[in-house]
Amino acid sequence: MISGLLQYEFLQNAFLTGMIIGVIAPLLGVFIVVRRLSLIADALSHVTLAGIAASLLLEKKFMIFSGLNPLYMGMAFSVGGSLFIEKLRTVYKHYQELAIPIILSGGIGLGVIFISLADGFNTDLFSYLFGSVSAxxxxxxxxxxxxxxxxxxxxxxxxxxxxxxxxxEEYARATGIAAKTLHFIFIIMVALVIAASMRIVGILLVSSLMTLPVAASIRFAKGFKQTIFFSILFGEVSVLGGLFLSYYLDLAPGGTIVMIAVxxxxxxxxxxxRAATRSI
Amino acid sequence: MDTNDYIVQVQDLYYRYDKENVLENINLSIKKGSFLAIVGPNGSGKSTLLKLMLGLIKPQQGLIRLFGQDINKFKEQHKIGFVSQKANSFNTGFPATVFEVVASGLTKKLGLFNFLRKTDHVKIKQAIESVGMGKFLDRNIGELSGGQQQRVFIARALVSEPELLILDEPTVGVDVQNVNSFYGMLETLNKEKGITLLLVTHDIGTISEKVTNVACLNKNMHFHGSAEEFEQLKINDVSEIYGHDVHVLTHDHHHHGGGHLHD
Incomplete structure (x- = not known):
């Protein structure tokens, strides 16, 4: 594989991208998990799918869009979806988690309509769903x-x-932190990272790269910085290990990465x- | 009256929620260096009054001044330390050490884009020592007992060197044996460090000997004066103050200093 890495540009692209998302997905994931927002990542990844389907549809129907990278429209949809979630969370103050299924199903619904309008796509869409090394x-x-x-x-x-x-959060507001603005910046970062990560792990598996490494490190880390450190470490091990394994065993990279994280x-x-029972 | 002597001034304050008055015609002033307890039964509007003073919600009517300034223009939030009822605003599974939690008390004071300096590290450790938690610096906050967690939150409030420390029912979740040493610690902060304290509680018995002033709240301000004046009120007067039937329960004095107010 090392020789392959030197030889093929697509492998270099996949590995460098993998190394990057192995850092940023768990990094934001730590904040997502401790704020109990894990499902937001799922909702936004499905909205990203709608954006990608829209982009592929435009590409198919109109010549002008033939060079358009679907990633951009995916990002635009993801950011838009994050803003909708925030809006819904203020509308349903007492049922804030409702925003997530609404956006999630809305994203899929829209995506499926775009796909059917295009009379189906080629394997391209499949690679967006489950991730791809060559894409x-x-x-x-x-x-x-x-x-x-x-x-x-x-x-x-x-x-x-x-x-x-x-x-x-209450204390943050009481001390005069601009909590709303900060949360807004945060949710847009999440939307961008999801769109960025989906190339490698696929839309259906993006959220796992943000939550699984955190779920593991939270078991034993002392303090917040250590939790971040171990989350990124586990994220990197999962991504790089997954890419190697999937290359040699000819498996789907997204699935392999997630299974290593699991x-x-x-x-x-x-x-x-074991440590807990031994110390007793 | 020189406004500079008063850290908090509340004038003719009304707060309505769902068309109902939660607070009516509240007047309150907190003098620099005093230790005021606001007491009242559950649902008397104590926590609402705190939220108003912290600027978390806005009154429909009335005036609040902090450090002589109108609350809407007040920008020196770091002068006010706040310890909330821990139970409702804190995820005990949160992976943060005592040091990290206390350090977060400096967030506003440091300002955007600034990092902790060496002097801040010293301040953080001092604040942790001052509440007797020096041994637990690197422990995760979730591993501590309720009373220990509450001390950590006080350290977080103290680290920005506030002039006023506001505590909302700080002894909820603290076991009875530790309540007295907890109040003792507050007394030290008030007397030795000169921090003005505002304590909200439904626990009348224990506090009246430690504080300098008492305010009794139940939608209206029924009493606002010194602790001595409050002591002279008889139990009957207290129930009259609360405006409805109140039982002052006296607990076994072996493990408890005084009474509780129930509604």
Whole structure:
């Protein structure tokens, strides 16, 4: 594979993209999990699907859009979906989780309509659903790189505010933190990272890359920074291990990545349990 | 009256929710260096009054001044430390150490895009020591007992060196044996560090000996004066103050200092 990496551009693209999303997906995932927003990632990934289907449809029907990268429209839909979720959460103050199934089913419904309007697509769509190693273009890589630099910079610069918002929202507001603006920035970052990650792991599996590494590290990490560190470590191991395995065994990369993440999670739960019983 | 002597001034305050008055005609002033307890039964509007003072909600009528400034223009939130009823605003599974939680108390004071400096690390450790939690620096907050967690939250409020510390039912979830040492710690903060304290509680018995002022609230402000004046009120007067049938329960004095108010 090493020689393949040197030889083929598509492999380089896939690996570099994988390394990037192995960092940013769990990084945002930590905040998502501790704020109990895990399902938002699922809802937004399905909205992203609608955007991609819309883009593929335009490409098929109108010549002008033939060069359009579906990633951009996926991102636009994802960001739009995140804004809708926020709106719905204020409309249904006492049923905030309702926003998620509404957006999720809305996203799928719209996506399916676009797909049927185009009389079905080729294998392209399949690669968006489940991720693909060969589908990542150089243009995708650059877009994803720019997004990740933006996201990492924002998380570092706003770290203490994001921490406080996540830990104790009421206190954050009481001390005069602009909680609404901060949450808005956060949810847009989530939308962008989801759109960026779906190339490799696929729309249906994006949320797992944001939640599984966090679920594992939260079992034993001391403190928040350590939780972030282990989440990123587990994310990287899952992505790189998954890409290697899927290349050699000819498996779907998205599925392999997620299964490695699940394996790490099971190990973390088991080791923690063993440590707990031993200390007694 | 010189406004600078008063840290909080509330004038003719009304707050309505769903067309019903939660608070009516509230007047309250907190003098610098005092230790005020606002007491009242559940649903008397205590927490609402706190939220109004913190600017979390806005009154339909009336005036609130903080440090002599109108609350709408007040920008020095770091002068006010706030410890909420822990139970309803905190996820005990949250992976954060005591140090990280207390450090988050500096968020507003440091300002956007600024990181913790070495001097801040010292301040954080001092704040943790001052509530007697020095040994637990690297523990996850969820591993501590209710009373210990409450001390950590006080340290978080103290780390930004506030002039006023507001506590909402701080002894809920603290076991009885530790309540006295908890109030003792508050007394020290008030007397030795000169921090003005505002405590909201339904626990009348224990606090009247520790505080300097008492305000009795039940939709209206029924009493607002010094702790000595409050002590002189008889139990009958207290129930009159509350405006309806109140039982003052006296607990076994072996493990409890005084009475509870129930409605």
């Amino acid at each position: 990542v273009s150089r243009a995708d890589l650059w877009t994803i790189l720019i997004i990740s630099i933006l996201v990492i910079a924002l998380v570092v610069l706003l770290y203490k505010e994001l921490f406080l918002l996540s830990f104790d 394996l790490i999670l099971v190990l973390a739960i088991w080791l923690k349990k």
